[in-house]
Amino acid sequence: MEVKLSVRRYDPESTNTVPHFQEYQLEMDEAATVLDALIQIREDVDGTLSLRCSCRSAICGSCAMRVNGEAGLACNTKVIDALPSDGTAIVIEPAGNLPVIKDLVVDFQPFWDQVKSIEPWLQPAGEEPEGEYLAPDEDMLHLAGVVSCILCGACVSDCTVLEVDSNFLGPAALAKAYRFVGDPRDDADGKRLKALNEEGGVWDCTRCMKCVEVCPKGVAPMDRIMSLREKVMDAGHTNTNGARHATAFVDSVRHSGWLDELKLPIKSFGIFNLKAMISLIPLAIRSQRAGKVPPLIHKNIPEVENVRRIFDKVENKK
């Protein structure tokens, strides 16, 4: 079948150092992957095209890039699935949120720095056992998803927070952190959770689910981040806007059945956080002027006692 690919090219050492798209036309087999197409370009059409790959079977994690705007592994994306229905070219770009070295090759240093910073090794307590550190199967089952991570960087590429803040730990490192916090053999939870509670940690995630959607291995990094939030709060770190926001939200639903939009920001910032309180004033004035203020008196939903009873019942189960 005939295939058109539009590949983002960038070579800081060439005469044209402005990133640009170059179109290639190929004849490909129905079973071909995007990676097959790129290799064919490099081998038969244009030897200057740079890309990373190795295993060609979604194991090594080296071929993550953006296909039609979304991150994934080139080696497990079939050309036929990526072909736009309107007959235009498949758009191939390097992974996002990482500096481009050349063409589709990005610099993974920031990625490794993030992963390293969460200390991705087991830190057990007590005396070293003679054999392995043993853990019951059932305690390890919940880690089956995270240990599948192949560190390809697809989640980092499309993370909407990293796009505005390179200080964020990012989905890959946070999922890795969960892998150790959730490991029954690891004894560094206290230290780990304290660090994850800092700025750039678990609370900065927007819950946009981009990482869940693009991960080729079902790691679901965002779900791990949410579990870490719960663990951070359970460990007693409740003095952050994030923890206060979650608590205030749940309290509002418990108490009235729905969201009290006036109290929420006040409780999230903490009533004594004067600076943040003052930062709310301009919006309050703008909203007032536009006639856009939530009702001052927050009424409970009818029969709210049913909601409260569910809260009591389910929370007792926990």
Place this chain on the structure above:
Amino acid sequence: MKYAFYPGCVSRGACPELYTATLEVCNILGIELDEDSLRSASCTGAGVLQEKNLRLGDTLNARTFAMAEKAGLPLMTICSTCQGVMSQANQRLVSDPEYLASINEDLKEEGLEYKGTINPKHLLWIIVEDLGMDFFHSKVVRKLEGLKLAPFYGCYIVRPTEALGFDENPERETSLEAVIEAVGAEVVDFPGKTLCCGFPILTINPKNSVKMVANHTIDAKDRGADAMVTPCPLCHLNLDGYQPNASSAAKRDIDLPIIHLPQLVGLSLGIAPEKMRLNKHIVSTKKLLSELAVAP
């Protein structure tokens, strides 16, 4: 067509214009809204409650579904976030009968039981799937020609695609564009349309949140958009309410009105802008409306 109406917290709180516009629009489109059967339904949890206790969130949503089921009506939402949270909860409940049975245990006392037959739907999907584009076209009395609109979906109505049924209903992926085209306006496509508006971290990391507002609104504006349209009131709150902050952070004028989906539909159905409280936005819609030659 009659639906059990789930308005969500925001349309009854900070975005009353969304509620009003929805009633007006549904009236003309022949969508009958039952406002009673879900009157005592709770918040979906918006994903925040689920962070703390997933089962609690699923129980509250099962309760809402059971109420709609009891009334014998399909359920309509007008919020991308409610849609997503409900779809995700529903997927967990319906795919695991044992889990559903144990959740139903906690609903018993109220005389409720969820049987798993509800398929929550946003007004956007109802227009595209239940009414159909041909019918919708036939109702449009004022073509909004010349208007350039950037779509902004809101994360929860586009991800995760599995829970949202995108495989069975592929038209959902481009539903907002379909409505923009049906009202005669031009779609301004931009990569931010399915990304995060920044609302969930507004009180957690305001700087990042405002940066997201700036990036999306400026990108849409630079691509020629006259306004942005969204099916999500939370996106509206951030993109509209914090646009002045985004503007000063980015040190440039943005001035991009953010229109709720029902307001856009309403304009094409000939509903007067003030009836849909288009004059109650932070970013003024005055210029936009005067270009459309409809009085504000």
